[in-house]
Amino acid sequence: MSQRLLNDRDIDFLLYELLNTEALMQRPRYQEHSREVFNATLDTAKTVAEKYFANHNAKADSNEPTFDGDKVTLIPETKEAWNAFAEAGFLAAHYDFEDGGMQLPEVILRAAMGYFSAANIATTGYPFLSIGSANLINSFGSDAQKAKFLPPMQEGRFAGTMALTEPGQGSALADIKTTAKPAADGSYRLFGQKMFISGGDQSLTDNIVHMVLAKIEGAPAGTKGISLFICPKFLVNDDGSLGERNDVALAGLLHKMGYRNTTSTVLSFGEKDGAVGYLLGEPHKGLNYMFQMMNEARIGVGMGAAVLGYQGFNYSLDYARERPQGRLPSNKNPESKQVNIIQHADVRRMLLAQKAYAEGALAMCMFASSLFEDSHTAETEQQRQQAFLLLDLITPMVKSWPSKYGLKANELAIQVLGGSGYIREYPVEQYYRDNRLNPIHEGTEAIHGLDVLGRKVLLNKGAGFKLFLDSLAASIEQASQLELAKEFVTPLNNALSTLAETTRVLTEKLGEDPELSLANATVYLDLFGRVLASWIWLKQALVAAEKLGTNNGQASQLHETEVNFYRGKLQAARYYFQWELPEIYPQAELLQRFDRAPLDMQDAWF
Numbered sequence: 001m002s003q004r005l006l007n008d009r010d011i012d013f014l015l016y017e018l019l020n021t022e023a024l025m026q027r028p029r030y031q032e033h034s035r036e037v038f039n040a041t042l043d044t045a046k047t048v049a050e051k052y053f054a055n056h057n058a059k060a061d062s063n064e065p066t067f068d069g070d071k072v073t074l075i076p077e078t079k080e081a082w083n084a085f086a087e088a089g090f091l092a093a094h095y096d097f098e099d100g101g102m103q104l105p106e107v108i109l110r111a112a113m114g115y116f117s118a119a120n121i122a123t124t125g126y127p128f129l130s131i132g133s134a135n136l137i138n139s140f141g142s143d144a145q146k147a148k149f150l151p152p153m154q155e156g157r158f159a160g161t162m163a164l165t166e167p168g169q170g171s172a173l174a175d176i177k178t179t180a181k182p183a184a185d186g187s188y189r190l191f192g193q194k195m196f197i198s199g200g201d202q203s204l205t206d207n208i209v210h211m212v213l214a215k216i217e218g219a220p221a222g223t224k225g226i227s228l229f230i231c232p233k234f235l236v237n238d239d240g241s242l243g244e245r246n247d248v249a250l251a252g253l254l255h256k257m258g259y260r261n262t263t264s265t266v267l268s269f270g271e272k273d274g275a276v277g278y279l280l281g282e283p284h285k286g287l288n289y290m291f292q293m294m295n296e297a298r299i300g301v302g303m304g305a306a307v308l309g310y311q312g313f314n315y316s317l318d319y320a321r322e323r324p325q326g327r328l329p330s331n332k333n334p335e336s337k338q339v340n341i342i343q344h345a346d347v348r349r350m351l352l353a354q355k356a357y358a359e360g361a362l363a364m365c366m367f368a369s370s371l372f373e374d375s376h377t378a379e380t381e382q383q384r385q386q387a388f389l390l391l392d393l394i395t396p397m398v399k400s401w402p403s404k405y406g407l408k409a410n411e412l413a414i415q416v417l418g419g420s421g422y423i424r425e426y427p428v429e430q431y432y433r434d435n436r437l438n439p440i441h442e443g444t445e446a447i448h449g450l451d452v453l454g455r456k457v458l459l460n461k462g463a464g465f466k467l468f469l470d471s472l473a474a475s476i477e478q479a480s481q482l483e484l485a486k487e488f489v490t491p492l493n494n495a496l497s498t499l500a501e502t503t504r505v506l507t508e509k510l511g512e513d514p515e516l517s518l519a520n521a522t523v524y525l526d527l528f529g530r531v532l533a534s535w536i537w538l539k540q541a542l543v544a545a546e547k548l549g550t551n552n553g554q555a556s557q558l559h560e561t562e563v564n565f566y567r568g569k570l571q572a573a574r575y576y577f578q579w580e581l582p583e584i585y586p587q588a589e590l591l592q593r594f595d596r597a598p599l600d601m602q603d604a605w606f
């Protein structure tokens with residue numbers, strides 16, 4: 001069975017019906033673009049993804065990268081994919097024309113990346129990290145640093161990494177041990193070890209630019225003492241040619257459950273005289289800078305999780321349409337033909353849940369990308385600020401909800417395939433293994449729960465949270481005007497009040513007893529994620545309801561396939577509101593009574 005990438009109709013729906021991407025052309029930055037240009041970009045992404053990325057997704061999974069003590073070897077298709085990605089211009093597509101880019105908007109590029117990740121999430125890891133690292137240099141680097149590193153990164157001669165985690169420090173970056181000693185020439189010498197660094201060594205590019213978090217000797221304790229350094233594998237001469245090998249050594253590769261074709265490395269900095277590092281921006285502001293990359297990466301991780309969920313959904317749907325097995329409960333005739341499993345209500349339940357998770361997650365990430373776009377290019381300063389405020393608040397859920405439910409979708413895809421789902425001849429078990437990473441990296445679920453409850457909802461006197469509540473209320477008001485969307489009004493109103501009340505109760509306790517207030521923050525993250533997902537589903541349902549008009553589309557002029565598409569959206573929204581949203585009520589009850597079971601559990605009692 002061939003493997004289709006995402007769903008072009010859905011991408012079109014998200015871009016042009018849900019998000020009104022065409023309106024971007026009124027903004028000065030995009031005036032020279034057209035819908036044709038946007039669509040051509042997506043077509044290119046899909047073609048390159050199908051030809052150069054999907055071709056080795058399974059092969060790379062069973063032939064993981066190796067290290068012989070000298071060099072890293074990847075299957076050759078990886079380099080072809082890297083080259084094709086670079087040649088198609090995607091490493092630089094978001095830069096302005098004058099900086100060698102295509103000046104394309106975030107939402108288009110995010111959708112383009114969606115095709116690559118759907119085809120091969122592990123190989124896409126290399127450009128994903130490289131684009132993020134280059135963005136950091138572009139935002140905070142000096143002119144000389146930009147001139148030296150950006151062109152080769154945009155062209156694909158150099159790749160980039162983000163080197164935060166250490167063997168002893170992952171979630172708690174405040175305690176990193178890597179140190180930076182000032183050198184006479186104004187650069188620094190780095191000493192320390194980093195672990196889990198994706199793409200930390202490979203055989204794709206001439207050079208690798210590590211973005212390394214380290215503490216300058218004598219820096220203040222905690223996150224306020226962290227600085228960010230550019231530390232290339234090979235030093236770069238002023239004329240751009242490669243110089244000596246820097247003192248960065250690959251200590252070894254890590255062997256993973258999934259995402260295997262992205263090398264996971266342990267890197268040693270400064271085993272000899274110290275690795276030459278160049279301070280990016282000002283000292284001690286490194287974590288703030290890195291947050292720019294992490295926030296972009298978090299939408300990207302959510303997107304990766306969403307599209308893996310989507311791929312499993314696509315595959316299991318196609319399978320269910322072709323696999324004959326059993327008969328319906330009402331049919332007692334053993335000689336009658338077996339039905340395809342999609343005829344069984346329970347299989348449709350699993351497919352509908354996957355649709356709700358995968359399409360919901362994709363829409364959530366695309367919505368977040370449009371906020372990112374607005375925060376940079378919306379017409380007025382106030383619009384830009386509002387977009388930033390909302391995005392900042394919802395980022396923990398945009399990363400975590402798709403990561404949790406994209407994975408759940410993959411679990412259901414395996415279940416739909418039955419025994420076939422569990423064997424490696426079918427792709428769904430790989431999707432599951434690949435996706436299992438997403439609730440872990442870029443901040444675990446726990447860390448995002450603490451972030452949203454302990455910080456984000458209170459930030460700017462709760463302005464972001466209030467904006468979120470107001471935005472939902474506006475969508476509810478819209479729903480009350482549309483016949484086909486009215487059923488969503490009361491459930492979302494109730495959910496909104498429950499979220500607001502739970503947030504009030506928990507944050508009131510924060511000052512008095514932070515341990516207790518935050519003990520169940522991961523449950524709060526899930527509750528908030530469910531409300532956000534419901535809003536995203538309502539937004540999709542509003543478009544569908546409007547298109548269908550009255551009478552479920554029967555009176556509309558739409559083609560039958562279009563009616564089916566919109567009905568599918570409404571049905572998935574209905575499923576989410578009936579089956580998933582109500583889970584917030586037991587969660588809210590548990591949270592508001594400050595259940596202490598995990599908090600009071602003692603180490604010795606295990």
Ligand SMILES: Cc1cc2nc3c(=O)[nH]c(=O)nc-3n(C[C@H](O)[C@H](O)[C@H](O)COP(=O)(O)OP(=O)(O)OC[C@H]3O[C@@H](n4cnc5c(N)ncnc54)[C@H](O)[C@@H]3O)c2cc1C
Pocket residue numbers: 162163164165168169170171172195196197198199256259264437440441442443444445446447450
């Ligand atoms: C495949 C892969 C790729 C990665 N790529 C990169 C990369 O490119 N660059 C990079 O810098 N890092 C990378 N990482 C590292 C990743 O970001 C960390 O693994 C992650 O942040 C968790 O850190 P840790 O592994 O040290 O776990 P720990 O921080 O030790 O966490 C272990 C457990 O304790 C929980 N926990 C920790 N602190 C708290 C707390 N305060 N409250 C409640 N619970 C807590 C966590 O939620 C988790 O369940 C990657 C990891 C993997 C597996």
